[in-house]
Amino acid sequence: xxxxxxxxxxxxxxxxxxxxxxxxxxxxxxxxxxxxxxxxxxxxxxxxxxxxxxxxxxxxxxxxxxxxxxxxxxxxxxxxxxxxxxxxxxxxxxxxxxxxxxxxxxxxxxxxxxxxxxxxxxxxxxxxxxxxxxxxxxxxxxxxxxxxxxxxxxxxxxxxxxxxxxxxxxxxxxxxxx
Amino acid sequence: xxxxxxxxxxxxxxxxxxxxxxxxxxxxxxxxxxxxxxxxxxxxxxxxxxxxxxxxxxxxxxxxxxxxxxxxxxxxxxxxxxxxxxxxxxxxxxxxxxxxxxxxxxxxxxxxxxxxxxxxxxxxxxxxxxxxxxxxxxxxxxxxxxxxxxxxxxxxxxxxxxxxxxxxxxxxxxxxxxxxxxxxxxxxxxxxxxxxxxxxxxxxxxxxxxxxxxxxxxxxxxxxxxxxxxxxxxxxxxxxxxxxxxxxxxxx
Numbered sequence: 001x002x003x004x005x006x007x008x009x010x011x012x013x014x015x016x017x018x019x020x021x022x023x024x025x026x027x028x029x030x031x032x033x034x035x036x037x038x039x040x041x042x043x044x045x046x047x048x049x050x051x052x053x054x055x056x057x058x059x060x061x062x063x064x065x066x067x068x069x070x071x072x073x074x075x076x077x078x079x080x081x082x083x084x085x086x087x088x089x090x091x092x093x094x095x096x097x098x099x100x101x102x103x104x105x106x107x108x109x110x111x112x113x114x115x116x117x118x119x120x121x122x123x124x125x126x127x128x129x130x131x132x133x134x135x136x137x138x139x140x141x142x143x144x145x146x147x148x149x150x151x152x153x154x155x156x157x158x159x160x161x162x163x164x165x166x167x168x169x170x171x172x173x174x175x176x177x178x
Numbered sequence: 179x180x181x182x183x184x185x186x187x188x189x190x191x192x193x194x195x196x197x198x199x200x201x202x203x204x205x206x207x208x209x210x211x212x213x214x215x216x217x218x219x220x221x222x223x224x225x226x227x228x229x230x231x232x233x234x235x236x237x238x239x240x241x242x243x244x245x246x247x248x249x250x251x252x253x254x255x256x257x258x259x260x261x262x263x264x265x266x267x268x269x270x271x272x273x274x275x276x277x278x279x280x281x282x283x284x285x286x287x288x289x290x291x292x293x294x295x296x297x298x299x300x301x302x303x304x305x306x307x308x309x310x311x312x313x314x315x316x317x318x319x320x321x322x323x324x325x326x327x328x329x330x331x332x333x334x335x336x337x338x339x340x341x342x343x344x345x346x347x348x349x350x351x352x353x354x355x356x357x358x359x360x361x362x363x364x365x366x367x368x369x370x371x372x373x374x375x376x377x378x379x380x381x382x383x384x385x386x387x388x389x390x391x392x393x394x395x396x397x398x399x400x401x402x403x404x405x406x407x408x409x410x411x412x413x414x415x416x417x418x419x420x421x422x423x424x425x426x427x428x429x430x
Contacts, residue, residue, distance in 0.1 A: 029303040040282055044228075
């Protein structure tokens with residue numbers, strides 16, 4: 001409420017109790033209204049709107065860039081998972097290949113070793129047989145010799161005249177063959 | 179309920195509900211056009227309040243807005259959306275003017291609810307200048323954008339041909355009545371509410387300590403006036419947007 005005033009114009013009372021219709025106050029009101037509106041327009045247009053719009057735009061930018069980077073990270077994660085799966089599959093295939101290779105290698109080694117062993121065994125057997133043969137040969141020769149010697153000794157003992165070594169030997173040979 | 183009683187007692191009591199609307203100089207006796215008056219004071223306070231909200235409150239420009247910044251952004255976004263929705267995309271270039279108008283009326287209305295304050299927007303001189311400024315700007319925009327085609331606003335092409343001249347006269351009258359209704363609606367609402375508050379306040383003062391009913395009535399009317407203050411600011415602004423849309427798109 002306005003403090004009581006003995007206003008310069010008593011027109012307020014004359015205008016049917018409505019001070020708003022006291023036209024003598026209009027120039028003052030209109031002047032200050034125009035001043036206020038112009039000042040307010042500059043405050044709003046030059047300071048308030050750029051400031052608020054800037055804040056809103058900054059926020060929108062941050063939000064959209066955050067969303068973008070989130071999408072990027074998700075794509076990266078998906079790519080990493082793909083790479084991991086691929087690597088896993090590759091490793092598995094590699095492992096299987098190595099196992100098969102090793103198995104094959106071992107098989108060939110085994111085959112070679114057993115072949116070598118067989119060959120050795122065969123060689124040893126052959127050698128042994130040869131030696132047995134030799135021993136048998138030498139043994140039969142010895143027996144022949146002993147038989148001839150014994151025959152000759154017997155002949156000489158029984159009839160010393162008829163001692164003919166060659167004949168005895170031939171007889172022993174004939175005997176041995178028979 | 180208490181109204182009849184109040185009316186009866188008004189004559190007996192010395193209640194001057196209209197005294198609050200008097201324009202008085204703050205210094206000296208004579209009110210000249212440049213005198214610093216209570217109008218000056220309350221307009222300055224209105225500007226200070228708007229600056230506090232839109233400039234100081236939003237100064238932080240924080241990513242996560244503070245309370246003040248949220249309110250500033252809310253005011254900004256609300257007004258901008260209103261302009262965009264009502265006046266259309268090409269109305270957004272006038273958004274600074276609309277925001278100026280809206281905040282000025284809103285804060286003048288709200289500050290006027292402070293007891294002992296002066297209601298700037300209850301003055302017909304003020305609202306008439308605001309409404310005339312809107313009327314003249316909008317008409318100028320219409321003629322600048324569309325030339326004589328702006329007159330198509332008054333020529334209702336969808337109506338039967340015989341009716342069109344009649345409608346044109348009606349449209350023309352309603353167009354020129356716009357600033358009148360625009361200004362009187364705002365000032366009238368404010369004035370009525372404040373006068374009623376004053377009447378009840380005087381009644382309560384006369385009753386002294388037993389003034390339970392008038393105090394209750396004042397509280398209720400004060401709440402209503404709070405609503406009226408915001409709604410009238412909104413109505414004034416949205417009507418401005420509607421007029422702006424007519425100027426930008428005169429064809430019906």
